[in-house]
Amino acid sequence: MKTIAFYSLKGGVGKTASAVNIAYLASQAGYSTLLWDLDPQGASSWYLAGADRIKGHKLSALMKGKSPIADFIHASRYDNLDFIPSHTSFRNLDVKLDQNDSVNLIKEWLALLSEETSLVVLDCPPSLSRLSEQVLKAADRVFVPVIPTWLSLNSWEQLRTFAKDHKIKPSRLRPFYAMADRRKSLHRELIDDQERHLPGSLNTIIPNASVVERMGEQGVPVELLAPHSVAADAYRRLWREINGLL
Template sequence: MAVIALYSVKGGVGKTTLAANLAWCAATTSCRRTLLWDLDPAGGAGFLLDAEPPGSGAAAARVFADGDAERLIRRTPFDRLDLLPADESLHDLDPLFASLGKRKRLAKLAAALMQRYDRIILDCPPVLGELAGQVLRAADLVVLPLPPSPLSMRAQVTVEAAIRQRTKSGVRLLPVLSMLDRRRALHRDLAAAQPDWPVIPLASVVEQGAVEQRPVGAMSPQSPAAIALGQLWTRIERELAA
């Protein structure tokens, strides 16, 4: 049983795409009972899995106050994969956490959900407030997507500092080079400098997956992007077993 957070302090790095596709890998490739918990008010993870909640609600944040996550969980079109959807109420999480005064509220809710799931994957917004602290204290592994650019690489330093400051024992961090285009010299150089990091290529099939609201592995299982996502999931499973 494990909690895996897709987290970065920088937006536009492919975090939500990775979260949805890795959740599918967990449920389909590893046959794990999987919950994709969308903590980003934009709600992109549910959209990518064609499992958006009907209408506009304001209940997602109340989960942290009343502890009743089960009532909001919905099934996705994919076996063994459920979604805890996001809504606009998540914009106000930091004040809610401050009023609750519970630094491990998310961790305790995740532990309760582990009675039902083998893997919980958190799609996190690019923030550095109390929600980030809650995520880092709950996660067994943080997956950090880093598109090959100097600004993205700075995000790694920031996330590593946040882990040191907000957790007592630290949490394992797995940087991932996302949206890698080997036609570009900078991308090739950064990949060569970090040969142990998993790589997700820049690929039109990933964009098409968003159009069709299907995981890449379900839509085009032999594509380089689907193979890379599967390899990333295998690496995550190895990291969790270590």
């Protein structure tokens, strides 16, 4: 079983959109995929549950370990793709992780998953915290969407420093440009000199595209919503790059 996470300390950079699209493409490629929504906002659960209202379990149920992890898993509308929905109580996750700081709970929970799961995709809330530390240590790879702006580049640097300070191998973290808009001169400038501004990044750049926003309206991955769009092609390329690193 492999675990990947979409992470950034910055909000609204495309973590959830990437997690949902990549999880869907992975499931289509034959991975028995589990998307775990660790964000109390519950956005990725919402994308996968569609109109069905899914109630996630409370964090306390997971913490107490009373129910088997299988009870937390829901089937999505798609073959090979399951998910663990979020619950508003997950807003307390950081505090709880702090209280149990001798163990990596994220790692322990992942270890409980059955061998049938071949890929776990973690959709994380924006923060730099105990949760970040545990996710960065538990995931095989962490992918970090970076909008081509100075602020976003700056938060990537902060995450790298945080990783270094917590003895996390920097090679585990891979940034990629997301929500890129070539009509903006700053975006163009930072993309054209990508190697200097975002060294070690993936080659794929996810464009800013209205079709990605429409995922919210329709509750389906871009691959189904608009398979011939530039954005769908970008997510397919992103998936190929990620798959090559697993």
